[in-house]
Amino acid sequence: MGSPLDVSPELAERMINAAAGAAADYYRDLPGRPVIAQTSAAAVRAQLPRELPRTPVRFDRLIRLFTDAIAPNSRHNGHPRFFGYIASPGSAAAATGELLSAVMNANVTSWRSSPSATELEHIVTGWFKQFLGLPESAQGVLVSGGSIANFAALAAARSQAMPQVAAEGIPPDTRLRIYVSQEGHFSIDKAAALLGIGNASVVHVPVDSDFRIRLDILARQIDADVASGCTPMAIVGNAGSTATGAIDPLHSLADIAAHRRIWFHVDGAYGGFAALSPNLRDEFNGIGRADSVTLDAHKWLFSSMGAACVLYRDPAAAQAAFAHDADYTRPIGFAHDESFAFWDYSPELSRPARALPIFFHFSHAGADAIAAAIDANVRCARHFAATASSIATIEMLAPVALSVFCFRYRPRGFAGDLDVLNQRIMAELQRSGFAYLSNARINGKFALRGCVLSYRTTERDMDILMREVMRIGADLCKT
């Protein structure tokens, strides 16, 4: 008798302990695993039960399924030689935070619905404001990812440019413009599309040889657009671009935006947390002047997935974009701090307690260790570039600004297509399971692109990567 949903506390503890064993095995096997297993959709499917389960499945079978089928067929972002995209390993402390967040299962819509998780969110976003130099009066809210954070920030910018837009829509004959460098993340374009502005209204400003936005071109472009009747809606600065890690001159962008009264957003999804490091802090000068900032705690804070943050200098600007009233939600009979609602600041309503894993993770590691890990990642990328400078067949394609390194294999006297060769190197390296690089297009060239974002990666891993790329490249040129 009793529903299989309603497990006893004792059984719940045994289930979690079984999962703890599976987790330890996963961590133990990680360095020896291929970064990604060679498989196909059909092969993965064949290992997973597809039928809608009518009757209960024993929990130990589910754990076995995790160990035998789910874990081996994942790509291991925690592997020390995973260099693809911008992905971090997470941490055991963050994972236990996710567990306890789901045990409480709070819905962090507002203070009233989750007092402690709300206060934790104020605390961790307060830390973010502090190290970025945003005022205490700024408001942070955790969202699922950087794309949503950029979207939310641009929604606030849109409402500042057109206060009536939430109610009445975009007025006819309004030609809005969003400015970002050619290296901006595509979520800016996607946000413009979703906001009804159209991604054609995003102006991609050319960059200098360090892949930083050209301020002179930006200023001229804005003035020309205004002269022709456009309304500048936002300037977006990159604080760690996706392709090369470039950091735009944020102080100068803030000046341009302030002078013209344009919303200034900084996309620090990748790089923002590097401002925790005293050695890198100066690169981010001016970030504290932004009207809004995107940060991904699941990137360079090394916390678990689903932990992005958008910070607004002026909370009222965000409220103009998101706030609404409905009888069944508006807190009744609460004073100021207790009437706080996160839905006034983001497109979400229901939200898990994202602050709990971040709080556990950040506290368990401490800011100094996080900064040291970030510094070590940057050193690894620089070490790769320094090594490359003495290797004739490795050509760096962009300066190493943070922990991204872009290069290609270029054998002497090679008459073929370097793009094709390097695509084949990437595919072969990924297939090997030994290391994982992704790609970028740099000045029209196909680049092998890596991003060091793991506290497990050492300079030795960089040497192994270099050796493997050269071995694969040489092999491919032989055949």
Next chain:
Amino acid sequence: MGSPLDVSPELAERMINAAAGAAADYYRDLPGRPVIAQTSAAAVRAQLPRELPRTPVRFDRLIRLFTDAIAPNSRHNGHPRFFGYIASPGSAAAATGELLSAVMNANVTSWRSSPSATELEHIVTGWFKQFLGLPESAQGVLVSGGSIANFAALAAARSQAMPQVAAEGIPPDTRLRIYVSQEGHFSIDKAAALLGIGNASVVHVPVDSDFRIRLDILARQIDADVASGCTPMAIVGNAGSTATGAIDPLHSLADIAAHRRIWFHVDGAYGGFAALSPNLRDEFNGIGRADSVTLDAHKWLFSSMGAACVLYRDPAAAQAAFAHDADYTRPIGFAHDESFAFWDYSPELSRPARALPIFFHFSHAGADAIAAAIDANVRCARHFAATASSIATIEMLAPVALSVFCFRYRPRGFAGDLDVLNQRIMAELQRSGFAYLSNARINGKFALRGCVLSYRTTERDMDILMREVMRIGADLCKT
């Protein structure tokens, strides 16, 4: 030596075991806890460390903080007499799924980045398609919550109405209209605001005495709007409205939408999973004809927070709203199933493996037990209404369609303001910690509103609730 971030597998296991103990204690204490502790923002803050942590905090201190300060200051959605809003307890199986999801820390952007989590997501959303009667060719994607799911569905609808909108924005002189009943969730209005349409373009159609949309008025309104040059963009049907649980006549709405070639979206965030119950399935007839459906697995599937789903009948329609190309994301050298990318179907890019907790939870319980729990919740709400019918001072304010019950306390001969009296009853009940109701406005009246959404709630809990409301009401009338 060694970073405190890089814990050994053995230490990770001990950390998770410690969390398992804290979780068991939480579950054990749950029925005896007040549903929500009486506290203030200042009091909660005083129990939490606010300083940015520079050096590592011992993990057992963090666990103690969870047990002593975080858990007691949460609102306990898992308490058997938590009836507020639409919140479920989650489950131990889902919580272990969240843990293991964070241990792997996969970023489920695409098949390439997470083969097993991608296949798991296809599997669980396939189950959803199956019980709703959507075709296999439909596409499901998990998003963080119902508001984002409704937003995504309406973005797809917008692109169907205006194929060029993602690139060029909303054309001048386009007056779009979204139709939903007066009982529609505010996330529809919020989505219209964010999409640049303006929430004034949402037409709130009157309802009948069962709080279901008036089909005659809807049809007339659409025809009048078209005649005056408006473009109908979407009809939204409620499959379990927030205030009363009403289910719109979905088949008839599908007819109206099909006849006029308008996108038909069903908001099943609350009620959708009730279609798992053979006893309730008929209420949802027509849901399989929708162009898009919103479901919240963290509501009536009882899974953990952050597990909503949007289903699209025609995947290409969603792609028109969301798809984009960027060098650093587009999969290279993959065949059909392996080139699948979730970012083509939702506003998100980075996403945790939300399918893993749902898969664990659904499999561990089995569909039959979930359906039985849903049935039991509905019986509880009906039991409350049946009991009320024999109590002179309790007035039901809406029929019980699913598991929502709306009522007020109405003492004989009371000459004061019933709205004020019932607001005070709600506040006093919440303060008591004995049970928790939220509120709704029903035909202009302030209603005490409950929603049974827990496998722990019994008819005895309903009796206790009734007794408490009457006791508080009588006390308030005495003073």
